[in-house]
Amino acid sequence: MKILTFTGSTPSEALKKAKIEIGDEGMLIETREIHKKALGREALYEIIIGIEENNISETYKKYTKPLQEQKPLKQKSEDVLYDISHAAKQISKIADVKEPLYEYNNKKTNTAKPSYEPKELKEIKSEINKLGDKVKLIQNMFWEEKSPELEISIPPEFAEIYRLASQSGMNKNHLDEIMSITLEHMPYKMRENSTTVKRYFQTLLRKMIPIRRESVPAPGVKKIVMLVGPTGVGKTTSIAKIAARYSYLLQKRYKVGLVVLDTYRIGAVEQLMQYARMMKLGIETVVDPPEFASAINSLKYCDYILIDTMGSSPYDREKIEKIYECLETNNGDYNIDVVLVMPSSIKYDDLKATYDSFSTLNIDTLMFTKLDETIGFGNIFSLSYETKKPISYFSVGQEVPEDLICASSSFLVECLLNGFNRSKV
Ligand SMILES: Nc1nc2c(ncn2[C@@H]2O[C@H](COP(=O)(O)OP(=O)(O)OP(=O)(O)O)[C@@H](O)[C@H]2O)c(=O)[nH]1
Numbered sequence: 001m002k003i004l005t006f007t008g009s010t011p012s013e014a015l016k017k018a019k020i021e022i023g024d025e026g027m028l029i030e031t032r033e034i035h036k037k038a039l040g041r042e043a044l045y046e047i048i049i050g051i052e053e054n055n056i057s058e059t060y061k062k063y064t065k066p067l068q069e070q071k072p073l074k075q076k077s078e079d080v081l082y083d084i085s086h087a088a089k090q091i092s093k094i095a096d097v098k099e100p101l102y103e104y105n106n107k108k109t110n111t112a113k114p115s116y117e118p119k120e121l122k123e124i125k126s127e128i129n130k131l132g133d134k135v136k137l138i139q140n141m142f143w144e145e146k147s148p149e150l151e152i153s154i155p156p157e158f159a160e161i162y163r164l165a166s167q168s169g170m171n172k173n174h175l176d177e178i179m180s181i182t183l184e185h186m187p188y189k190m191r192e193n194s195t196t197v198k199r200y201f202q203t204l205l206r207k208m209i210p211i212r213r214e215s216v217p218a219p220g221v222k223k224i225v226m227l228v229g230p231t232g233v234g235k236t237t238s239i240a241k242i243a244a245r246y247s248y249l250l251q252k253r254y255k256v257g258l259v260v261l262d263t264y265r266i267g268a269v270e271q272l273m274q275y276a277r278m279m280k281l282g283i284e285t286v287v288d289p290p291e292f293a294s295a296i297n298s299l300k301y302c303d304y305i306l307i308d309t310m311g312s313s314p315y316d317r318e319k320i321e322k323i324y325e326c327l328e329t330n331n332g333d334y335n336i337d338v339v340l341v342m343p344s345s346i347k348y349d350d351l352k353a354t355y356d357s358f359s360t361l362n363i364d365t366l367m368f369t370k371l372d373e374t375i376g377f378g379n380i381f382s383l384s385y386e387t388k389k390p391i392s393y394f395s396v397g398q399e400v401p402e403d404l405i406c407a408s409s410s411f412l413v414e415c416l417l418n419g420f421n422r423s424k425v
């Protein structure tokens, strides 16, 4: 059985909403008065309805696309729920989430010694938190007058999170969709303070971001990764960082070879050559597509082959076509992972246009660079959510090799809600 909650200024209004959504099939489990009518404030009632899964109406089902209809990810990924209402429901079940708000740096948190605070200090901290919440509530009382014109109205407790998310550059449709599903599923118990609302949101967003976890090659299996993308986004720098990671920084040292496929820009080959010399890596250059297969072949002894490509404007069909011709010469002999590299500093619509142009290359994963140069991260969130393409890496600065991060949804959500903070990397 599925448990749903609906609210309204009277129980019958809440019931009406339930009928519109799920028809007559549901069973009323409980009616609760959340708060009484007061000066300038409507009364609020919540009803809880139980419904058999197979009785859910088509209207309601529109939010719950079966997972089997969604394109599967090719490799092991984090536990991603593209279906927001499903994710929202799951999170509602764990209303008493005990995990900390930010878990990206698990390693550090886990090794830290437990702190034993005096009781008085704990009480003072709890009082301060309560005060903070009251201040936020007062700020948010002004919210209703200026809340955005949506079909649903955003309650004041959500004002802060709505503001944060909309200022992050997230696609507006995604934000509205998340909001309406959240309002439908989030139990009232969780709306009590801004920390639980934020935690709920954090968990929900994390569940919505597809991530490709780093996988090292199995013995005898070669891993070939090609970076493609617009000009100057950091492809070559990222190749150098990834090469250093696999050849020197992991517990096992892998044999890494480089291929540079940049026939347009003088100096492009030299840039990667320098890194290859410093790291003592084999490197091959490709000028014409037919040379591509033999370049890969001559690096057969490597565990990893990293291919750098010429930067190309998303609107320059000719250059993208040339990369495509190279990939075609592979004839399926090797599995080439195509990573689309994009800067996080451009707005969602530009990211989407770039993705659309490069999608002819059958993109496997996304990599975002220049996270250190932006303050909004909703654009990245929206692109990966929209395209369902997992993110593999983030680049957070110019330094080779240290400014590379293997993608994690916790890290991205932390950036989205609290901004990028180098000290947390
Ligand atoms: N701030 C910042 N700068 C970066 C980052 N990644 C790369 N850069 C810088 O961006 C500039 C371009 O980097 P490249 O690696 O040459 O970019 P590219 O995509 O190979 O460029 P083309 O080959 O010309 O298409 C360099 O100055 C890099 O140091 C990053 O994550 N943050």
Ligand SMILES: [Mg+2]
Residues within 6 Å of the ligand: 235, 236, 237, 268, 308, 309, 311
């Ligand atoms: Mg380059």
